[in-house]
Amino acid sequence: MAGGNEVNLNECKRIVPLNTWVLISNFKLAYNILRRPDGSFNRDLAEFLDRKVPANSFPVDGVFSFDHVDSSTNLLTRIYQPSSLFDHAPHGTVDLTRPLSTSEIVPVLIFFHGGSFTHSSANSAIYDTFCRRLVSICGVVVVSVDYRRSPEHRYPCAYDDGWNALKWVKSRIWLQSGEDSNVYVYLAGDSSGGNIAHNVAVRATKEGVKVLGNILLHPMFGGQERTQSEKSLDGKYFVTIQDRDWYWRAYLPEGEDRDHPACNPFGPRGQSLKEVNFPKSLVVVAGLDLVQDWQLAYVDGLKKTGHQVNLLYLKQATIGFYFLPNNDYFHCLMDELNKFVHSIEDSTRSKSSPLLLTP
Amino acid sequence: MKRDHQHHLFQEHKTMMTKEKEEEEDGNGMDELLAVLGYQVRSSEMAEVAQKLEQLEVMMSNVQEDDISNLATETVHYNPSELYSWLDSMLSDLNPPSNADYDLKAIPGDAILNQFQIDSSSSSSNKRLKCSSSDSMTVATRNGVADTTAESTRAVVLVDSQENGVRLVHSLLACAEAVQKENLTLAEALVKQIGFLAVSQVGAMRKVATYFAEALARRIYHLSPSRSPIDHSLSDTLQMHFYETCPYLKFAHFTANQAILEAFQGKKRVHVIDFSMSQGLQWPALMQALALRPEGPPIFRLTGIGPPAPDNFDYLHEVGCKLAHLAEAIHVEFEYRGFVANTLADLDASMLELRPSEIESVAINSVFELHKLLGRPGAIDKVLGVVNQIKPEIFTVVEQESNHNSPVFLDRFTESLHYYSTLFDSLEGAPSGQDKVMSEVYLGKQICNVVACDGPDRVERHETLSQWRNRFGSAGFSAASIGSNAFKQASMLLAVFNGGEGYQVEESDGCLMLGWHTRPLIATSAWKLSTNEMVAL
Numbered sequence: 068m069a070g071g072n073e074v075n076l077n078e079c080k081r082i083v084p085l086n087t088w089v090l091i092s093n094f095k096l097a098y099n100i101l102r103r104p105d106g107s108f109n110r111d112l113a114e115f116l117d118r119k120v121p122a123n124s125f126p127v128d129g130v131f132s133f134d135h136v137d138s139s140t141n142l143l144t145r146i147y148q149p150s151s152l153f154d155h156a157p158h159g160t161v162d163l164t165r166p167l168s169t170s171e172i173v174p175v176l177i178f179f180h181g182g183s184f185t186h187s188s189a190n191s192a193i194y195d196t197f198c199r200r201l202v203s204i205c206g207v208v209v210v211s212v213d214y215r216r217s218p219e220h221r222y223p224c225a226y227d228d229g230w231n232a233l234k235w236v237k238s239r240i241w242l243q244s245g246e247d248s249n250v251y252v253y254l255a256g257d258s259s260g261g262n263i264a265h266n267v268a269v270r271a272t273k274e275g276v277k278v279l280g281n282i283l284l285h286p287m288f289g290g291q292e293r294t295q296s297e298k299s300l301d302g303k304y305f306v307t308i309q310d311r312d313w314y315w316r317a318y319l320p321e322g323e324d325r326d327h328p329a330c331n332p333f334g335p336r337g338q339s340l341k342e343v344n345f346p347k348s349l350v351v352v353a354g355l356d357l358v359q360d361w362q363l364a365y366v367d368g369l370k371k372t373g374h375q376v377n378l379l380y381l382k383q384a385t386i387g388f389y390f391l392p393n394n395d396y397f398h399c400l401m402d403e404l405n406k407f408v409h410s411i412e413d414s415t416r417s418k419s420s421p422l423l424l425t426p
Numbered sequence: 427m428k429r430d431h432q433h434h435l436f437q438e439h440k441t442m443m444t445k446e447k448e449e450e451e452d453g454n455g456m457d458e459l460l461a462v463l464g465y466q467v468r469s470s471e472m473a474e475v476a477q478k479l480e481q482l483e484v485m486m487s488n489v490q491e492d493d494i495s496n497l498a499t500e501t502v503h504y505n506p507s508e509l510y511s512w513l514d515s516m517l518s519d520l521n522p523p524s525n526a527d528y529d530l531k532a533i534p535g536d537a538i539l540n541q542f543q544i545d546s547s548s549s550s551s552n553k554r555l556k557c558s559s560s561d562s563m564t565v566a567t568r569n570g571v572a573d574t575t576a577e578s579t580r581a582v583v584l585v586d587s588q589e590n591g592v593r594l595v596h597s598l599l600a601c602a603e604a605v606q607k608e609n610l611t612l613a614e615a616l617v618k619q620i621g622f623l624a625v626s627q628v629g630a631m632r633k634v635a636t637y638f639a640e641a642l643a644r645r646i647y648h649l650s651p652s653r654s655p656i657d658h659s660l661s662d663t664l665q666m667h668f669y670e671t672c673p674y675l676k677f678a679h680f681t682a683n684q685a686i687l688e689a690f691q692g693k694k695r696v697h698v699i700d701f702s703m704s705q706g707l708q709w710p711a712l713m714q715a716l717a718l719r720p721e722g723p724p725i726f727r728l729t730g731i732g733p734p735a736p737d738n739f740d741y742l743h744e745v746g747c748k749l750a751h752l753a754e755a756i757h758v759e760f761e762y763r764g765f766v767a768n769t770l771a772d773l774d775a776s777m778l779e780l781r782p783s784e785i786e787s788v789a790i791n792s793v794f795e796l797h798k799l800l801g802r803p804g805a806i807d808k809v810l811g812v813v814n815q816i817k818p819e820i821f822t823v824v825e826q827e828s829n830h831n832s833p834v835f836l837d838r839f840t841e842s843l844h845y846y847s848t849l850f851d852s853l854e855g856a857p858s859g860q861d862k863v864m865s866e867v868y869l870g871k872q873i874c875n876v877v878a879c880d881g882p883d884r885v886e887r888h889e890t891l892s893q894w895r896n897r898f899g900s901a902g903f904s905a906a907s908i909g910s911n912a913f914k915q916a917s918m919l920l921a922v923f924n925g926g927e928g929y930q931v932e933e934s935d936g937c938l939m940l941g942w943h944t945r946p947l948i949a950t951s952a953w954k955l956s957t958n959e960m961v962a963l
Contacts, residue, residue, distance in 0.1 A: 080476065085472050085473065085476060086450075086457050086459055086460055086467070086472060088476060089460070089467065089472060089475055089476050089479065089509070090460060090463065090465070092476070092479040092480075092483070093465070093479060093509060095483075096479060096482055096483065096486075097506075099486060099494070100494060100497050100498045101498065103495065103498075104491060109498045109499075111910075111913070111914045111917060112498055112503070112910060112914075114913075114917070114931075115503065115506070115910045115913045115914070115933050116503065116506045116910075118463065118464025118465065118506070118507060119464075119932055119944075120464070121579065121581035121944060121945065121946065122581045122582060122583070122944065123579045123580060123581065124580045124581075124582045125578050125579060125580055133581075133582040133583070133584065134581070134582065134583040134584065134943065134944045134945075135583075135584045135585075136583060136584070136585050136586075136928075136943045136944075137585075137586065138585050138586050138928070141927050141928055141943070143943065143944055145944075159578070159580045159840060160582075160595070160596070160599060160840070161582050161584070161592070162592070162596075163584075163592045164592060164593065190944050192462070192463045192464035193463050193464075196462050196463055390463065391459045391463075392459070393450070393459060
């Protein structure tokens with residue numbers, strides 16, 4: 068077994084740049100220490116180890132940020148904006164009295180950070196940095212949202228918090244843009260954040276709240292069955308079936324299995340989205356992610372009910388490839404995101420069959 | 427128009443692409459991409475760090491589950507940004523050397539004990555002390571590249587729908603700008619307007635706006651608050667109310683005491699020199715922790731330094747007597763001396779009657795005191811020089827985490843406005859009463875000093891931890907990391923205040939910060955003399 072592990076470690080190290088390998092292995096190590104076999108979680112140590120950064124209302128590389136906290140929930144929301152939007156506002160101060168623009172449309176991306184429903188926060192350095200890059204490269208406003216995490220808070224807390232965040236964003240005057248003074252929203256998230264984005268979109272559709280698109284970055288889905296990708300990639304690229312199982316047990320209601328619709332939305336207990344005005348989706352799948360079969364099944368599920376979905380399949384990408392801009396997949400992702408979020412402004416785009424994009 | 431915008435961004439990011447591939451190391455040889463994610467790893471050490479990760483992975487798959495859980499509960503973690511040393515410390519924990527293990531118990535301290543129950547896992551034995559080995563090296567390196575320009579950062583935190591308060595903030599800033607430009611007619615008009623606007627607000631915003639407006643008015647009408655001797659005892663009283671109302675002072679004392687306790691491990695005679703003696707609130711807890719050491723308490727000597735009181739009342743002596751009574755009750759041999767000094771810069775090591783360091787170990791403690799020296803040229807350097815002469819085991823410093831010392835009035839006005847808004851916000855949750863009101867007055871006086879005073883009268887010259895780091899580094903100190911045990915217990919301490927909701931403890935490069943939501947407000951750091959100042963360059 069030890070020999071097998073060595074081979075795995077070496078192969079994994081060849082695939083990604085060394086600093087990426089160090090980053091993700093370090094998370095893997097820390098997370099192993101934090102998860103307890105009895106299903107509880109060492110939250111104190113997790114908060115100590117998490118590298119956090121403050122917001123900064125002074126622009127850095129063209130992006131500034133500020134925080135908002137709801138005192139009834141104590142949940143953090145961090146807002147990132149391109150400084151180019153406001154030529155006249157004095158640096159370092161935040162102006163909440165006017166919209167983003169009265170002529171152009173400025174998309175607002177509500178971003179749900181990953182961490183398998185358990186780890187990280189909107190002010191974690193990895194997510195703060197990622198959101199800043201999103202703003203800088205795509206020219207959107209990003210609203211990064213914290214949600215109550217498991218195992219202390221299980222399903223459906225994260226979805227409820229996500230839904231409240233959507234309502235909050237939609238009602239901010241200072242997030243409006245365009246001649247119609249609307250808030251133009253995209254939902255986005257990586258890992259568990261992608262799962263949350265899907266579920267918030269489902270609710271938005273039900274309740275008539277308009278979402279322009281969903282962006283799911285290796286979203287966290289699963290099921291009772293062990294798929295081919297899970298079996299063949301188990302333990303090879305930072306992730307194990309065992310840890311995935313732990314996180315589902317921590318998030319799903321006690322006693323539930325992985326065919327619960329929160330985990331397996333198009334599975335045996337899933338909910339059909341037929342004849343539902345679900346937003347278009349961009350789903351990004353990392354080819355070395357053991358969960359990919361579930362993500363591809365998700366894409367199929369959307370296709371089957373006639374919804375527009377773009378699949379970006381990145382063959383040799385591992386989870387977390389987007390934390391460092393030192394690989395082609397990162398730049399490819401940013402290109403696709405850019406096109407996706409600005410397509411609202413391009414009214415000549417037609418609804419075509421799902422696109423398969425592979426570099 | 428939009429297409430151009432998109433195209434422009436695309437071009438920009440292509441340039442970024444090339445730039446990032448070329449420049450992946452910063453000036454200190456640190457991997458830049460990891461640095462921005464919060465991890466300090468030298469590019470030259472990347473392969474070694476990777477090796478350690480692999481080693482740990484293999485070891486963890488081979489050891490018992492108990493050992494892994496020990497890494498979580500028993501091990502004290504220090505400075506997780508320094509991957510090299512953090513991984514090393516875990517490797518040695520899984521492969522313990524034959525050194526004696528130190529017992530480190532949580533600080534009981536009556537003031538804290540009767541407020542929460544000690545987590546049973548943290549009071550068990552076999553905690554290993556770990557001072558990050560590459561600490562001094564790293565700090566020396568960073569300071570070798572002189573960081574004279576302090577980059578401005580400002581963490582703005584809005585609570586609830588403070589959109590209404592934003593207009594008031596804008597008026598305050600406009601007034602400050604008018605004052606800076608010496609357009610006093612406009613400033614006067616604005617400050618009156620602010621008065622009206624403030625009244626229509628509620629809660630923290632209203633109070634903060636009122637204090638800032640008053641301070642602005644004083645500045646406009648040249649009514650600097652006088653600094654009479656009576657101020658000092660009033661100050662002490664106000665500080666005690668502040669101590670009761672919110673956790674900042676308690677956190678400061680607690681975390682500083684933790685560092686002092688660790689530094690005094692195994693010492694038989696210890697001497698604490700407190701630059702910020704005031705009413706001596708910090709020391710009962712430390713004395714009780716020392717009394718409960720398994721090997722018995724050391725002989726405890728305390729030197730309390732403070733400014734003169736009105737009528738020259740010897741309050742330092744009175745405080746000393748109270749502490750002596752406590753010491754007797756808990757069977758700790760106690761020696762005390764009080765020193766009155768107008769400023770810390772009047773001190774010399776020779777006045778303190780120090781004993782040789784082999785006999786008596788010294789800790790120097792300074793809580794919200796050092797910044798007062800920055801108004802007089804040469805004062806801080808003198809004091810840091812004296813600290814150097816004293817050769818303490820540890821020098822604990824707690825300061826406000828904000829730059830209120832910019833030479834540009836508008837800058838320090840804006841920074842302090844955001845800082846005190848956050849601070850007042852955190853007080854809103856406290857129960858109403860005299861303590862709360864007095865705490866607000868305490869903070870209000872600080873606001874007045876920052877905004878209305880100048881020259882040597884302006885004593886509230888707060889600076890950020892990053893600025894203090896540079897100063898201490900240049901003065902020959904290196905950081906001693908404060909670890910996860912202090913972090914955890916500080917977090918527990920906070921639970922006493924309003925259920926801890928809203929307060930956040932954060933670890934930053936070996937220092938601990940306490941903030942309100944995501945805005946750090948105070949920072950505790952611990953320093954020791956660099957053993958080798960010429961290390962990393």
